[in-house]
Amino acid sequence: MPESRGYYGRFGGLYIPEILVATFDELIRAFEDAKADPSFWAEYEALMSTYSCRPTPITFAGNLTEDLGGARIYVKREDLNHTGAHKANNVMGQGLLVKRMGKRRVIAETGAGQHGVATATMAAKLGFECTIYMGEIDVERQRPNVFWMERLGATVVPVTEGSRTLKDAINEAFRDWVTNMDSTHYALGTACGPHPFPEMVSWFQSIIGTEAREQIQQIAGRLPDRVYACVGGGSNALGIFSGFLEDEGVELVGVEAGGHGAGSGRHAVRLSYDDASVGVAQGYKTWFLQDRDGQMQHTHSVAAGLDYVGVSPILADLHEKGRVRFEAATDTEVIDALARTVRREGLIPALESAHAFVQAFKEAPSMSPDQVILINQSGRGDKDIFTVADAFDDPKWKAFIREKARAYDA
Amino acid sequence: MPTTLESVVRERLAERDILLMTHIVLGYPSFEASLEIVDAMVEAGVDLIELQIPFSEPIADGPVILHANQKALAAGSTVERCFEAAHSLSDRHRIPLLFMTYYNIALQHGLEAFAKDTAAAGLRGAIVPDLPFEEGEELLDALAAHALDPIFIFSPNTSDARMRAIAERARGFVYCVARKGVTGAETDFAALDAYLQRCRAATSLPLALGFGVKSATDVAAIRGKVDIAIVGSETIRRIDEQGVDSVGPFLRGLR
Numbered sequence: 001m002p003e004s005r006g007y008y009g010r011f012g013g014l015y016i017p018e019i020l021v022a023t024f025d026e027l028i029r030a031f032e033d034a035k036a037d038p039s040f041w042a043e044y045e046a047l048m049s050t051y052s053c054r055p056t057p058i059t060f061a062g063n064l065t066e067d068l069g070g071a072r073i074y075v076k077r078e079d080l081n082h083t084g085a086h087k088a089n090n091v092m093g094q095g096l097l098v099k100r101m102g103k104r105r106v107i108a109e110t111g112a113g114q115h116g117v118a119t120a121t122m123a124a125k126l127g128f129e130c131t132i133y134m135g136e137i138d139v140e141r142q143r144p145n146v147f148w149m150e151r152l153g154a155t156v157v158p159v160t161e162g163s164r165t166l167k168d169a170i171n172e173a174f175r176d177w178v179t180n181m182d183s184t185h186y187a188l189g190t191a192c193g194p195h196p197f198p199e200m201v202s203w204f205q206s207i208i209g210t211e212a213r214e215q216i217q218q219i220a221g222r223l224p225d226r227v228y229a230c231v232g233g234g235s236n237a238l239g240i241f242s243g244f245l246e247d248e249g250v251e252l253v254g255v256e257a258g259g260h261g262a263g264s265g266r267h268a269v270r271l272s273y274d275d276a277s278v279g280v281a282q283g284y285k286t287w288f289l290q291d292r293d294g295q296m297q298h299t300h301s302v303a304a305g306l307d308y309v310g311v312s313p314i315l316a317d318l319h320e321k322g323r324v325r326f327e328a329a330t331d332t333e334v335i336d337a338l339a340r341t342v343r344r345e346g347l348i349p350a351l352e353s354a355h356a357f358v359q360a361f362k363e364a365p366s367m368s369p370d371q372v373i374l375i376n377q378s379g380r381g382d383k384d385i386f387t388v389a390d391a392f393d394d395p396k397w398k399a400f401i402r403e404k405a406r407a408y409d410a
Numbered sequence: 411m412p413t414t415l416e417s418v419v420r421e422r423l424a425e426r427d428i429l430l431m432t433h434i435v436l437g438y439p440s441f442e443a444s445l446e447i448v449d450a451m452v453e454a455g456v457d458l459i460e461l462q463i464p465f466s467e468p469i470a471d472g473p474v475i476l477h478a479n480q481k482a483l484a485a486g487s488t489v490e491r492c493f494e495a496a497h498s499l500s501d502r503h504r505i506p507l508l509f510m511t512y513y514n515i516a517l518q519h520g521l522e523a524f525a526k527d528t529a530a531a532g533l534r535g536a537i538v539p540d541l542p543f544e545e546g547e548e549l550l551d552a553l554a555a556h557a558l559d560p561i562f563i564f565s566p567n568t569s570d571a572r573m574r575a576i577a578e579r580a581r582g583f584v585y586c587v588a589r590k591g592v593t594g595a596e597t598d599f600a601a602l603d604a605y606l607q608r609c610r611a612a613t614s615l616p617l618a619l620g621f622g623v624k625s626a627t628d629v630a631a632i633r634g635k636v637d638i639a640i641v642g643s644e645t646i647r648r649i650d651e652q653g654v655d656s657v658g659p660f661l662r663g664l665r
Contacts (some may be wrong), residue, residue, distance in 0.1 A: 005544060005545070013545055014542065014544070014545065015469040015513060015540045015541060015545055016542065017469065017539050017540055017563070017565075018539075018542065018562075018563040018564065018565045018576075018587065019470075019563075019567065019587055019590060020570060021565075021567075021568065021572070022543060022567040022568070022569070023567075091450040152577070161473075161476055161477065161480055162466065162467075162480055167467065171467055171468075171469050171476075174469045175469070175472070178470075178590060179590055180590075181590065212422070223568045277518075279514045279517060279518060280512075280514045280517055280540070281466075281512075282467060282469065283469070290514070290518070292518065293488055293489045293515065293518060293519075294465070294489075294514040294515050294517065294518030294519075295465065295466040295483060296466045296467055299552050346548045388566060
C-alpha cells in the first residue's frame with residue numbers, strides 16, 4: 001500500500017476501482033524508484049536533449065515590449081519541442097518509466113490530438129504498441145493529428161459515449177487499462193487523475209521551470225516579476241511554475257479558458273469564475289464544472305487542449321494557498337493576442353498558449369520597464385493550421401479547402 | 411424483518427443454495443420502466459437488487475451500463491428522482507434494495523444527507539465502486555450511523571492482506587469481481603476456484619460474484635462456490651433488445 005495518497009491540501013487522492021489498486025501500487029513503486037535513481041533523470045535529460053529540443057530557449061519579445069510600454073516580456077519556447085509542445089516532456093519521461101516496468105503497450109487519451117501524437121511518437125521511438133482514445137467529435141475535428149497518429153503506428157479509437165470529448169476519452173482509457181493492466185501503461189497527459197499522475201507529470205514537466213529559472217537570470221539579469229501560463233489540466237503551468245515556487249517575489253499567474261465569458265455557460269474556467277465546485281471524478285478530488293447533482297458539465301474553449309472539466313489538484317491547492325493567481329481569457333481575446341504575437345514577433349503560439357499571452361498583455365503596460373514578465377509558450381500554433389484558420393475565419397483558407405475538396409471529388 | 415442485511419441473506423440462503431442479485435439504472439430507459447423492471451425482477455424471485463443512481467463518469471462500468479447511465483441522464487434522471495423511485499420501490503417490495511453509485515453523487519448530496527436519505531428511502535446499503543476504504547472513512551461513518559451496510563469489492567489481484575483490511579470494514583456481503591475489466595464481458599468461471607478460496611479465507615461474510623454472469627450455465631458453474639450470483643449488464647442488454655417483458659423469463663431460467 002502506498003504511503004502517500006497524493007493529497008495537496010484537500011485536493012488529489014486516489015479514488016479508483018478495486019481492480020486498479022494493484023496496478024497503481026506498482027506504478028507508484030516504479031515512480032518512486034525512478035525518482036530516487038539519479039541515472040533515471042540523467043537518461044531523461046539525455047533523451048530530451050537529443051530527441052527533442054531541450055533546453056528550449058527563452059526569447060526576448062522586444063517588439064511587444066516596446067508596443068505595450070511596460071514590463072520586459074520574455075517567452076519560454078516549449079513550442080520548439082519535438083511534436084510541437086510541452087506534452088513531449090511528460091510522454092518521453094513516462095516512456096522511459098514504461099521501459100523500466102517492462103511493459104510493452106501504452107494507451108493514452110487525447111483531446112485535440114497533441115498528447116495523442118506525442119504518445120504515438122514515443123511509442124514509435126521506444127517500440128511499444130499504442131492505442132489512443134479520442135472523442136468521436138475530436139476525431140472529426142482533428143483529422144491531421146489522427147492522420148499522424150495512424151502513420152506513427154497507433155490505433156486511434158473514437159469514443160462514442162458521453163460528450164464524446166476529452167473526459168470521455170479518459171474514461172475509456174481507464175476501461176482499457178482495467179482490462180489490460182498486465183501489459184499496458186496508461187500515459188495520462190496532464191497533471192490530473194489519481195495519484196501518482198499529478199505528481200509524476202509535474203515532475204517530468206519541472207524540466208521547463210528548472211531551465212527557465214537559470215535562463216531568465218542569464219538573459220534578463222534577474223528573476224521574473226510575473227510568470228504566465230495557460231491552464232487546462234495544468235501540466236505546462238506546473239512545469240514552469242515549479243522553477244519559481246520558492247521565490248516569493250515571483251508572482252505566478254495561471255490563465256484559464258474563458259470561452260464565451262463568465263455567465264455564458266460556455267467556458268472551461270474552474271478557478272477564476274464562480275461556476276465550479278469541489279468534487280471527485282476521474283479518480284481525484286478537485287474543482288469540477290458540475291451541476292448540483294455532481295454530473296459533469298459540457299465545457300467549451302477555442303483551444304481544445306484547455307477544454308476540460310477538472311484541474312490539477314496541485315494547482316487547486318496552490319490557488320487555495322494564494323500562491324498562484326488565476327485569471328481567464330475569452331476566445332475573442334485569445335484570437336487577438338495570437339494575431340498580435342504572430343505579426344509583431346513572428347512567434348506562433350498554440351491557441352492554448354495564447355491564453356497566457358492575453359493576460360500578460362493586459363498587465364504589462366501597468367508594470368515598469370525594469371520589471372520582467374515570462375510567458376510559457378507551451379506549444380506551437382502552425383501545425384494546428386485547420387483550427388487556427390477557422391478561429392481567424394480566413395476567407396482565402398476556406399476557398400483553398402473548397403478547391404482541394406473539388407480536386408478530390410474530380 | 412431481521413435487522414441486518416447479512417442476516418437477510420443468510421435467511422434466504424437457508425431456503426435456496428444460491429441467491430440472485432440484479433442491477434438496474436434508475437431512470438433507464440425511463441423511471442416508469444425502472445419500476446416495472448424491478449417489479450418483474452421481484453416477481454421472478456430475485457433476492458437482492460442494486461439500484462444505480464446514474465453518473466456522467468462511470469469509470470468502472472462497461473459499455474452496456476455506461477450507455478444506460480448516459481441515456482438516463484439525458485432523459486432527465488436526477489438524484490432527487492432516484493431517491494423518490496427508491497422509496498416507492500422499497501414500499502412495494504420486501505427484498506433488500508441497495509444503491510450503487512459513484513462517490514461524487516454522495517459527496518454532492520452531502521455524505522450525511524446521502525446516508526440519511528438512503529435509510530429514509532428504505533434501502534439497506536450502498537456500493538460505491540470508486541471509493542477505496544482509505545478514502546471512505548467519512549461516508550462509512552455516515553452509513554453506519556444510519557444502520558446502512560457498505561458493500562465492498564474484492565478483485566482477483568487484491569492481495570490477501572488487502573482483502574483482510576477490506577473485510578474489516580465490509581458489511582452485508584462482499585462483491586467479488588470475477589475478473590479484470592469492466593462489467594459485461596466474458597468470464598472463465600472454471601478458473602475461479604483459487605481466487606474464491608482466497609476470498610473465503612479473508613471474510614466470513616457471504617460472497618457475491620459478479621462481472622460476466624449471464625446464463626444458467628454460468629450460475630450452475632458457481633453454485634456451491636459463492637452465495638450470490640450477480641447479473642448486471644445482461645439483464646439491461648436483454649431489456650435493450652427484447653423489452654421489459656423479457657426480464658421475468660430470463661431470470662427465472664437462471665437457476
